[in-house]
Amino acid sequence: xxxxxxxARPHVPADLPDHLRHHIGGEDVDSLDxxxxxxxxxxxxxxxLRTAAGKAADVDRAVAAARRAFDEGxxxxxxxxxxxxxxxxxxxxxxxxxxxxxxxxxxxxxxxxTQALGQARRAAENFRFFADLVVAQSDDAFKVPGRQLNYVxxxxxGVAGLITPWNTPFMLExxxxxxxxxxxxxxxxxxxxxxxxxxxxxxxxxxxxGLPQGVFNLVHGLGEEAGDALVRHPGVPLISFTGESSTGQxxxxxxxxxxxxxxxxxxxxxxxxxxxxxxLAAAVDATIFGVFSLNGERCxxxxxxxxxxxxxxxxxxxxxxxxxxxxxxxxxxxxxxVGALVHPExxxxxxxxxxxxxxxxRLVAGGGRxxxxxxxxxxxxxxxxxxxxxxxxxxxEIFGPVVxxxxxxxxxxxxxxxxxxxxxxxxxxxxxxxxRAHTFSQAVEAGMVWLNSNxxxxxxxxxxxxxxxxxxxxxxxxxxxxxxxxxxVHVTLAPGHQPTFGKGAx
Ligand code: NAD
Numbered sequence: 001x002x003x004x005x006x007x008a009r010p011h012v013p014a015d016l017p018d019h020l021r022h023h024i025g026g027e028d029v030d031s032l033d034x035x036x037x038x039x040x041x042x043x044x045x046x047x048x049l050r051t052a053a054g055k056a057a058d059v060d061r062a063v064a065a066a067r068r069a070f071d072e073g074x075x076x077x078x079x080x081x082x083x084x085x086x087x088x089x090x091x092x093x094x095x096x097x098x099x100x101x102x103x104x105x106x107x108x109x110x111x112x113x114t115q116a117l118g119q120a121r122r123a124a125e126n127f128r129f130f131a132d133l134v135v136a137q138s139d140d141a142f143k144v145p146g147r148q149l150n151y152v153x154x155x156x157x158g159v160a161g162l163i164t165p166w167n168t169p170f171m172l173e174x175x176x177x178x179x180x181x182x183x184x185x186x187x188x189x190x191x192x193x194x195x196x197x198x199x200x201x202x203x204x205x206x207x208x209x210g211l212p213q214g215v216f217n218l219v220h221g222l223g224e225e226a227g228d229a230l231v232r233h234p235g236v237p238l239i240s241f242t243g244e245s246s247t248g249q250x251x252x253x254x255x256x257x258x259x260x261x262x263x264x265x266x267x268x269x270x271x272x273x274x275x276x277x278x279x280l281a282a283a284v285d286a287t288i289f290g291v292f293s294l295n296g297e298r299c300x301x302x303x304x305x306x307x308x309x310x311x312x313x314x315x316x317x318x319x320x321x322x323x324x325x326x327x328x329x330x331x332x333x334x335x336x337x338v339g340a341l342v343h344p345e346x347x348x349x350x351x352x353x354x355x356x357x358x359x360x361x362r363l364v365a366g367g368g369r370x371x372x373x374x375x376x377x378x379x380x381x382x383x384x385x386x387x388x389x390x391x392x393x394x395x396x397e398i399f400g401p402v403v404x405x406x407x408x409x410x411x412x413x414x415x416x417x418x419x420x421x422x423x424x425x426x427x428x429x430x431x432x433x434x435x436r437a438h439t440f441s442q443a444v445e446a447g448m449v450w451l452n453s454n455x456x457x458x459x460x461x462x463x464x465x466x467x468x469x470x471x472x473x474x475x476x477x478x479x480x481x482x483x484x485x486x487x488x489v490h491v492t493l494a495p496g497h498q499p500t501f502g503k504g505a506x
Contacts, residue, residue: 011332012048013103020051020196022058022220023203025065026213032057037222039196042110042340043330043376051196054221059188059229062217066159066186067235069214076156076184080134087131087182089209094124094174097205101198105170106331108197110340110377113332115294123174129459130178130479137480146494153487156184157261160483161236163227163251164199165243166192166342167297167399173199176240179479181215188217188236190227192243194343196220223247231255240482241265242299245397245423245468252471263482264471265299265464267397268425270446271418272302275411276310278430278452284318286454287403290428292326292381295338296401297346299469300426300448300455304387304394305405306417312407316385319405320364323381326401328370338401340377347377350400353393357384360391361404389420397423411436419445425465426455447473 019036021028030036031052038047052058070076075083094101102117111119139152162176169192180187191199199218206216219226223243231239231254238261241251245266255262272287274280290302307315331339341347354367366382379401387394387404394404408414418427427446431437441449447465450456457463457475464473474482492498 011107011330013100013107016048016104016107017197017200018049020049020200020220022052022054022062023200023216023218024058024062025068025217026207028203029061031055031221032061037193039108039194040343041107042342043378045344045376049197051193051220054190054219054226054229056225056229058219058221059190059226059233062188062219063159063230063233063235065214066188066217069212070156070158070186073186073212073214075181075186075212075215078184080137080182083182083184084131084135086210087127087178090205090211091124091127091131093205093208094120094127097201098124101170101201103332104201105195105198106339109166109169109195109342110331111168111294111297112336112339114334114336116331119168119171123171125459126171126174126178130182133179133476133480134182137477139486148493149491151489151491153489154183155485155487157237157483157485158185159236160185160187161230161233161239162187162189163223163230163239163241163243164189164191166194167294167299169195170198170201172242173202175474176242177202177216179474180240180483181211183480183483185483186215186217188219188230190219190221190223190230193220193222194346227251228254231260232258234258237261238483239263240474248471261482262471263474265474266425266468266470267399267423268299268301268465268469269304269395269397269421269423270300270302270426270428271304271306271444272428273414273418273430273440273444274305274307274311274315275414275429275431275433275436276308277432278311279432280311280315280318282452283430284315284322286430287428288319288322288326289454291403292323292338292401295341296381297342297399301399302426302428303398303403304417304421305403306408306414307405308414309407309409316364316405320383320385323365323383323403326381328373328378328380338379338381341379341400342377344377346399347379350379350398350402353396353398353400353402354379354382357382357387357391357393357402357404360393361385361387366401389417395421411440415440415443422468423465424467425469426450428453428455
């Protein structure tokens with residue numbers, strides 16, 4: 001029995017489904033064994049939806065459908081321009097439905113509605129970008145005058161397995177679907193089990209845009225079951241994964257026997273480094289947003305702020321006062337800046353870190369459930385200061401609205417602190433000294449650096465982390481490279497020197 005919709009919150013989107021199915025070979029289907037799992041409303045922690053729980057047999061069906069579409073369907077053979085038209089229509093449809101998408105995403109994930117709307121628009125932009133890129137793309141040709149011509153024959157790889165997390169789910173799915181489809185692959189998507197709702201909209205959008213049946217397949221389910229079956233499936237030659245570093249390690253090991261192509265976007269504990277010469281007001285504004293936007297459930301969150309000692313007290317005072325004014329509230333309210341965390345399990349994890357933080361550092365803002373929100377996974381923006389670099393809240397990814405602030409005295413110390421964690425996803429540097437900005441950026445162990453800026457990314461630039469934050473880079477042509485083979489074709493132009501054996505005189 002599907003549990004009733006909860007009455008405990010003021011806002012429930014209209015026409016909410018109460019049961020989600022897989023989408024395989026153009027049809028919505030239940031799991032072969034009929035099993036399902038519950039999805040919770042983050043503002044009440046009550047179940048509101050049942051979703052088909054895929055197992056290995058369901059993944060088999062999806063991979064077979066995707067393979068058939070790849071081998072027998074038109075998609076992998078279409079002109080780039082034709083595929084591009086379909087993907088532009090996807091972008092148009094996503095844009096035209098951005099309000100509904102944001103409403104469902106916000107309800108399912110607890111993200112504030114204004115931020116969910118921004119993510120829906122970014123999802124459309126991802127499709128538009130890759131639709132343009134495959135048309136503009138050219139491949140290399142090399143000429144050896146009079147002797148040889150060498151050219152690159154770029155080909156889609158086959159069935160791409162896409163495994164995505166629950167933070168900004170729809171946008172992160174688009175980040176993989178866009179390039180995987182643009183390059184002519186067929187796909188099996190396994191979305192996160194905490195947030196399956198928005199993923200269920202893709203099938204309708206793709207059908208309306210004219211994507212041939214079987215090109216897009218979706219299997220819901222738990223990571224250890226559906227995700228694992230996709231990773232181990234011999235018919236899936238590449239896996240693009242976004243999620244926790246520890247899950248990435250498991251997937252890496254399970255994909256190894258098949259020597260699969262892997263792209264891994266993993267966890268982070270990114271530093272925001274504020275030097276004394278920085279524009280302090282701008283740095284406070286940006287770092288507040290950098291760690292508390294998307295509920296702090298953001299891989300590139302600036303969750304460690306390192307501040308030069310001469311401005312440390314002033315920075316801490318301003319930051320704590322502003323953090324205390326951040327509006328925590330129901331995700332659907334436009335004034336809300338921090339909504340509800342995605343799930344009670346994640347809420348418990350974040351709360352445990354807050355307790356750990358109390359014994360490791362000084363709490364100056366937040367520290368638990370906000371007043372007036374007695375139920376649901378709400379956490380006040382929480383600020384710990386004087387955090388020692390060996391503290392767990394300095395070293396470990398919390399993935400919630402919790403920040404660790406630490407002072408430093410010299411550039412060398414700032415760099416050592418910034419690099420002194422296992423992660424290396426992003427770094428933010430605040431200084432008006434041009435030389436210091438670039439010297440520091442080049443030395444910091446991070447896949448991406450923003451100077452005097454929030455996390456604003458041009459889609460052409462590389463995206464990815466170093467160390468425990470990832471493997472490989474996507475973004476722009478790098479995504480195209482991941483989802484394609486580049487076959488080298490060598491043509492002899494003249495009967496030149498051809499090495500051989502067995503032609504010598506006896
Ligand atoms: P997670 O690793 O728990 O799950 C991610 C996905 O992997 C889910 O779909 C899950 O079902 C699946 N999964 C889990 N175990 C699996 C297994 N054994 N085999 C195959 N699939 C499996 O991550 P999460 O909690 O959903 O997401 C939060 C994490 O994602 C954070 O660490 C965050 O930093 C990271 N993240 C990284 C980026 C990035 O681009 N670097 C972006 C967003 C989130």
